[in-house]
Amino acid sequence: MATIEFLLNGTPKQCDVSPDTSILTLLREHLGVTGTKEGCASGDCGACTVAISNPSDAQPHFESANACITPAHQLQRQHLVTIEGLASGAQLHPAQQAMIDAHGSQCGFCTPGIVMSLFTLHTEQQKCPTPLTPERLEASLGGNLCRCTGYRPIRDAALNMLQTPWESPQWLDAALPDTASPANAHEIAPNEAFFAQPTTLTALTKARRCYPNARLVAGATDLWLENTQRLAVLDQLIDVSHVDELHHIEEDSLHGQSGWWVGAGVTYTQLEPLLNSHFPAFAHLLHRLGSQQVRNRGTLGGNIANASPIGDTPPVLLALNAWLELANHDGTRQVPLDTFFTDYKRTLLAADEVISRIFIPKMDSTASLRVWKLSKRREDDISAVLGAFCYRLEEGVLHDVRIAFGGMAATPKRALKTEAALEGQPLTKASFQSAQQVLSDEFQPMDDVRGSQHYRHQAALNLLERLYLTLSAPNQEVMLHAYAH
Template sequence: MAQIRFLLNGQERTIDGAAPTTTVLNYLRYQERLTGAKEGCAEGDCGACTVLLSEPDGMGGLRRRAVNACILFVPALHGRAVETVEALAQDGVLNPLQMAMVDHHASQCGFCTPGFVMQLQASWLNGALSDRQSVKDAISGNLCRCTGYGPIIDAGLALAEVERADSRVSDAALAQRLADIRGTGTFTYETAEGVWHSPENVDDLADLYAAAPDAVLVAGASDVGLWVTKQHRALPVLIDISRVEDLRFVEEGGGSVFFGAAVTHEEARPRLALIHPALDELMRRFAGSQVRNCGTIGGNIANGSPIGDLPPALIALGATLHLRSGDEARQLLLEEFFIDYGKQDRAPGEFVAAVEVPELELDERFACYKISKRMDSDISAVLAAFRLRLDGDVVSDVTLAFGGMAGTPRRARNAEAALIGRVFDNAAVAAAQAALAADFQPLSDMRASANYRLTVAGNCLQRFQMELAGVPTRIAEVA
């Protein structure tokens, strides 16, 4: 029987017999007695469990990511290296970040501190700390209930000034060691509680899924992890797509950008930003950095959530899904994929392979707005995305897509019809706002009331019109 082999704080470890849905956090705390990582939320929101995960990047180096150990399953460690806060100090000497946290009095009760330290350490190693905003972005997935953010940000700024050593030689050696541990071909780990398959190519994935169409596909486990930690569901067969390099691509062609389904949100963000800057802001506010490091483009679509952040924006852009089932492939517009709450146009054994996103034409205008209670790491109450083409001042084509307004991400067809052929002015917007009530009958829940959702959806359309008219709608963020 195959064993899970990986490096923990530089030392090789082997796991056999543990259930495939054992979380990395539970393994670290209860088996290794490494208690620096804490369980705060068990759903990837608070960051107290953050660890550093490294793997070969396919180019002779390492890909480093800060991840939430509370929703990551132990088979995902196979052929990878995990570092915890316990590994940072050497011979009793704190590393530069830990020293900065001490110098700036950045630890209050201390519960969240290891998570902040590991997140900032990962960002520093990746060269992602440069100014105050970059530090704030880095820790967007970490919560401090003692309100100690100011000193923590100061510690991150101090770390940004510390020069990183050139680690390319050691990175290459570690990447090779991990590749040797990983081996080649599909990795299968099986216990009495279930089986975990981890294929390397899309053909093997298609064969596995066709043979076990009831299997759960998992990449970063940012959604599936909660099925275990919150719903306590048994998942007898899981197929990990995170190592399928055929699904980890970003390519251009024919006026479109193609994103493989296993591309993470953090990896997709730079190319999405080139389509339109609003997409960069949307992805900056997409959960926290740990979730963006694990969650994938395909996963955010395939789980069919009515409040997924990315699908409304992609629908507005006219995105097309590429699906695969066995040896068969097909395409359909993303807006047609979502049928009803919890139901998508996807046959048993069929999976999302890629999403094709058209580039904006020169005469097209685009915007997307996320409405939530918090700026960072929060779930949308409403996500509005608009694409508009004008013939002079007259609307010749328009797509209005919303999340949080129905059981699926959906277009507002009546509101679109109210705009076509009209000058895009206050009167046209008022007509479209009135038509929204015919498009949606939203629910009231803990995030927002139905009336609020309808009102704010209309307000987003008004904001779009104002911005196109050159009217400022933003208050400059105070750093």
Template sequence: MRSRISEFDLVMPESLDSAVAMLASGEGWRPIAGGTDLMVLLNAGKLPYKKLLTLRKLDELRQISVTNNAVHIGGAATYSHIQRHPVLEAEFPLLCQAARSTGGIANQNQGTLGGNIANASPAADSAPPLLVYHAQIHLVSNSGTRKVPYTEFHLGYKQLAMRADELIQEIELPRPVTTWRSYGRKVGTRRAQAISKVSFAAAARVEGGNVLDIRLALGSVAPVPLRCTATERFLLQTPVTQAAIAHACQTLESEIRPIDDIRSTAVYRSAVAKNILAEFLGTLG
């Protein structure tokens, strides 16, 4: 049954300080950014929060800034903003590719990176690139700020290392990773506007046919977005031969934990994950 909009309170704080003060008040305020996840729940009558605090007026959360060492993406920066940013496009193409393939244009104009992370879905398209790029999540609350590596941010299915009184203030991507070869794929029911059955992001440094460094991350194959460290370890310092590719695929199969759900099956997800890994490794030789 659809929700009655009159049951909800909406506030629009003018400053970050007043936003985090309200979140700390214990009155049950819940942040809303683009609303592309929350409004679907609201429309379906399944939104458990009645007090929404919009980040709409917090301009500092919508900015993207660049320093020598990092790109800082505000928690409420939209996909449209991200995919048009020249430094992100040049240095973090996997994130821009994910931004371009998240929903449709309306979604990309409203949906935010912070919302995608905080929604905590293992199918979130931004997650594999953020793992590959060693993102750091900056959290802010009434009691100050703290930084959590994205690799430690997902604690379990829909569980994050973030308290209800905290906001994702920014996502920091260390620079530069330009000498790496990168590869991203999203597999869904359709080529566009589909939630991922499997998503894949990878980057590697290869010299003389040997893998010097490699980062592999997948979405929708475990309760959390997964960095595949066992497969990475096997590939390090290894010449990329057909035998090595076959062994890497077996290792990947043993470290992912796909399930059957409404979008796909564990068997299909496993087969696709291995095929994409083989496709990527085939480009490195």
């Protein structure tokens, strides 16, 4: 057990709970705060959505999160807001009032989570008013499912809540009193349950060396499913979310190539401005990488370290020729990403190492990047196949071709033979047909519930065909287009 000190709807709280306690369990079973509901227990439905902010930030802001898969101990020194905290006496929050006025609720089970997503959207609008485009609304509410109402009245509520006068309660900007946290103040026995929260990279690597069997947790958007879906006991956890060095994005160079070092703890939401400015195709993919709740918590380093063959970011980073910095208590080493994945869920990481940073090279001004994800649902779903294509097209000839796939092998993988088949070739149907033949022989895809081996094989060939058609008719949309592909 370790003590968590946090604010709940403006009120200071102290709780002692086990390492694998989620925020949802903390609220419902330990604090008796039951407005937050459990739906899927996997971060898909949004019924358990809560809002979290860091009161110590210069400009605190609330982000939505799935309480069912967020570790309770990550609330340390944070401010948690739930549905119970929104009303001020008899005055409802605009998100609540708008849902009533627009008839946005029927059975009501999903309503608290929807209201909390609207609350975070409302607080953003209060601080920085921007147009509520359909894309913005869909991104904000894409992680909330409603089985009975339908989404039009919920959309109406989102638009109407901004017209409701409202004065924010004083507790909204509350701060915790300065106290010394007792968490992790003693030496931990090898078999003792613990939740360690180092705040520096040195402390993190020391903890990693001392407890090599402990699980690292960042956003927990994948790890926590082992607890909620497989009922695994996560009793020794090292939380990296408070390590300062893992949260920076810095423009720099590596081996003479300019680019950006991205801390492994940078979330997708924090990464989005960089991608919007320099890698729009990568930024486009983020609309289909989980929900807003997942993007607020999930990290780039975690997606890589997880080493899933269907992780969304590794194929794109492979196509961009990214590098990793791996750190232990003795120092760091740098490795190209295309050597990092060794087998299914296996990597080059030593038992005492962590991913500290990811280097994303700047693209040549004449280079292009295309990223296409195939999944059963457009929103909030895992890839069946994801293809990333980076290249330069000069005078009708392809150069610097890099192609990577997810879902086509035991690891995210470059299509090196296919790249070689296209390198220096003219943009012709014959060139791409030859490359498709090479690609056909280069991979033996997996066969699982998300897609058969035959489907994945054909899908990869079709993505290469899509690239050819896109380049052949640059002013014509090859496929029916939605903002998230």
